[in-house]
Amino acid sequence: MQKMTREALLEKARELLSSGKVSAVLGWKKGEFDYDVTPAVFDSVDALEDFVWGDFCGANLSKYLIKETKKHRVLVFLKPCDTYSMNQLLTEHRFEREQVHAVGVPCDGMADINLLRRKAGEGIVSVDSIGEEIKVETLYSDEPVIIDRREVLLERCVNCKSKKHAAFDELLSDAGEDSSSDRFQDVEKLESMTPDERFEFWQNELSRCIRCNACRDVCPACTCETCVFNNPSSGAENKAPVNSFEEQMFHIIRAFHVAGRCTDCGECARVCPEHIPLHLINRKIIKDMNAFYGVFQAGAEVGAKSPLLDYTVSDIEPGAVFDGRDHDA
Amino acid sequence: MRKCALSKLPDVFEKIASEMTLFLPVDREDGRAEYQQWVPGKALSDALTTVKSPKDLFFPQTEDLMRFKVEGKKIAIDDIREDVEPFAVFGVRACDVRSLDILDRVFLTEPRDSYYAEKREKGVVVSLSCEKPAETCFCTAFGIDPLTSAGDVAVWKTETALFFKANTEKGGAFLKIIEELTEDTAGEEVEAVKAKTEKILQKLPLRDVPVNAFGGGKTQALFDRPEWDTLSESCLGCGTCTFVCPTCQCYDIKDFSAGNAVIRYRCWDSCMYSEFTKMAHGNNRVTQKERFRQRFMHKLVYFPENHDGLFSCVGCGRCLRSCPVSMNIVKVMRKIGGKHNA
Numbered sequence A: 001m002q003k004m005t006r007e008a009l010l011e012k013a014r015e016l017l018s019s020g021k022v023s024a025v026l027g028w029k030k031g032e033f034d035y036d037v038t039p040a041v042f043d044s045v046d047a048l049e050d051f052v053w054g055d056f057c058g059a060n061l062s063k064y065l066i067k068e069t070k071k072h073r074v075l076v077f078l079k080p081c082d083t084y085s086m087n088q089l090l091t092e093h094r095f096e097r098e099q100v101h102a103v104g105v106p107c108d109g110m111a112d113i114n115l116l117r118r119k120a121g122e123g124i125v126s127v128d129s130i131g132e133e134i135k136v137e138t139l140y141s142d143e144p145v146i147i148d149r150r151e152v153l154l155e156r157c158v159n160c161k162s163k164k165h166a167a168f169d170e171l172l173s174d175a176g177e178d179s180s181s182d183r184f185q186d187v188e189k190l191e192s193m194t195p196d197e198r199f200e201f202w203q204n205e206l207s208r209c210i211r212c213n214a215c216r217d218v219c220p221a222c223t224c225e226t227c228v229f230n231n232p233s234s235g236a237e238n239k240a241p242v243n244s245f246e247e248q249m250f251h252i253i254r255a256f257h258v259a260g261r262c263t264d265c266g267e268c269a270r271v272c273p274e275h276i277p278l279h280l281i282n283r284k285i286i287k288d289m290n291a292f293y294g295v296f297q298a299g300a301e302v303g304a305k306s307p308l309l310d311y312t313v314s315d316i317e318p319g320a321v322f323d324g325r326d327h328d329a
Numbered sequence B: 001m002r003k004c005a006l007s008k009l010p011d012v013f014e015k016i017a018s019e020m021t022l023f024l025p026v027d028r029e030d031g032r033a034e035y036q037q038w039v040p041g042k043a044l045s046d047a048l049t050t051v052k053s054p055k056d057l058f059f060p061q062t063e064d065l066m067r068f069k070v071e072g073k074k075i076a077i078d079d080i081r082e083d084v085e086p087f088a089v090f091g092v093r094a095c096d097v098r099s100l101d102i103l104d105r106v107f108l109t110e111p112r113d114s115y116y117a118e119k120r121e122k123g124v125v126v127s128l129s130c131e132k133p134a135e136t137c138f139c140t141a142f143g144i145d146p147l148t149s150a151g152d153v154a155v156w157k158t159e160t161a162l163f164f165k166a167n168t169e170k171g172g173a174f175l176k177i178i179e180e181l182t183e184d185t186a187g188e189e190v191e192a193v194k195a196k197t198e199k200i201l202q203k204l205p206l207r208d209v210p211v212n213a214f215g216g217g218k219t220q221a222l223f224d225r226p227e228w229d230t231l232s233e234s235c236l237g238c239g240t241c242t243f244v245c246p247t248c249q250c251y252d253i254k255d256f257s258a259g260n261a262v263i264r265y266r267c268w269d270s271c272m273y274s275e276f277t278k279m280a281h282g283n284n285r286v287t288q289k290e291r292f293r294q295r296f297m298h299k300l301v302y303f304p305e306n307h308d309g310l311f312s313c314v315g316c317g318r319c320l321r322s323c324p325v326s327m328n329i330v331k332v333m334r335k336i337g338g339k340h341n342a
């Protein structure tokens, strides 16, 4: 359950809409079930009837600001991790800051419906969060199934990088703290594999990719007006995996293109229908950048230059081979 | 009807695989299932739906069509399609079986698509009746009976046995292959399983999506509905829904240049993409709203209009599970056509 209530968010939304300070609210909308929440624009107090806030509001709303700020001054609700994306978009001049009223919402971690299904079984007809328990009713159990909320959190929430908002106009609660999770653990596991094992791991994962582009289209760092992969004049346009090599190229090219700009928001891995752990690719790059150039968090500050775009004389030689192991030892 | 003990399933698979390539849904580590080729040790998944549908086996995501080769001043055109060996797809749910009827309407009417046709001719569809429909299932809204599947052979599973019934000549020949492993039965047990599942069908939350609000002849009434604006606003245009959908059939034809030869292939395309059917004059649908509307109007209005009232959604629920923003055909239908079917 989220400690912050839906009512608190609604009150803020109503207040700003009625006062005319904003003409639209970016939030989350109720679905057919308790878990299929959709990002939505609410342009009147009446429309807010379908507004929801809860354990399934994982979607990061920052990217929608590009589109919506062209039409409205927008109230956007941002979880701590979402604020990094907003800052990064501002760094890249994707929209006008004045068009946004950012309200920071504290977050207790969001649930992953896929994990919940694995625990509670198929046929989920209702989901109710109470404290650290999630009560699930299914078509196949007479009694509700009780699940420990902590066991069904999204990967990125288990490895939450911060409960502190990096940007806001106002906060709905006291400022949060940096988290102490170790998000690089899984990357270290990959690093400890032999190159062959690692290659096999990625072959296996990426072979499932259906090139649906959900990872790219949800990514707040992927905001090119026309992606090279969609642009028939780019020479790299490609709608489908012709072979596994091209498939990997798509992911490698994308990873390099978002390198230094990826905030590790985890949206790509959250939405992949094939459950490919895409966050590990980006996180490996973040980890290496931290080791090469010092710790850098994209989106922590508006205007901060990514080390990949910022040459200093002390930068290591680009040709240096680095694989995380000490060669002198 | 024929019957065999459930414990004999691996033998059944082995026997089939000795005669033809066998594909079936197999569980994956991430908790979802996908169609894979059977090899000893692979077990049939209990999952209701696979991430991608069996459409792939008849209409692959990418498929080589032909090769052009320049020799001096001549161009040689080679048919480079892969040989299709006889194959069986085991465990196809009723929704996916219906999706093949829908694809047939597209690919088997003149001009017939010979690539698809060959796979349809050589493939035996062995359906599997549903025991535990999910909350995302709404096949019954489209008149599909998940308890008596069509396909070349229909299969029912009880806790201890499997029951087979041939629906077509091809299905009869298929049952011959496993004749020694099966025995004749009147199949009373089948009715008991069906009755149990029937009760669940009555409880499915999406069973009464408003299909009657859609159908042929409704273009004028639905095209300019204001709801398309709000429905499409969250859509990312990613195309996931079209790639997991068993009935989406749009493809692009592209050339891959390999030095002095060009390989022409086709790959799935998506009406959700900005460059879909791009022509010299530009694009037919320039906003995501128009692209979004196309997907649903096609499934719910244009297709039935052109194909004797047949909707081209089968209610499999895949788009409900895979859309990154949880927007889907049920939300569209209920927003435009009302909560319940009238």
Ligand code: SF4
Binding pocket: A208, A209, A210, A211, A212, A213, A214, A215, A216, A271, A272, A273, A274, A275, A276, A278
């Ligand atoms: S979301 Fe997953 S399946 Fe889709 S293109 Fe990205 S990696 Fe591939």
Ligand code: SF4
Binding pocket: A215, A218, A219, A220, A221, A222, A258, A261, A262, A263, A264, A265, A266, A267, A268, A269, A279, A282
């Ligand atoms: S690459 Fe993935 S983790 Fe990084 S910003 Fe994009 S969606 Fe978020």
Ligand code: SF4
Binding pocket: B234, B235, B236, B237, B238, B239, B240, B241, B242, B272, B322, B323, B324, B325, B326, B327, B328
């Ligand atoms: S409806 Fe969903 S899956 Fe389909 S294109 Fe839009 S965002 Fe992607």
Ligand code: SF4
Binding pocket: B241, B244, B245, B246, B247, B248, B299, B312, B313, B314, B315, B316, B317, B318, B319, B320, B329
């Ligand atoms: S539109 Fe959705 S529910 Fe309908 S057939 Fe396609 S994937 Fe299945």
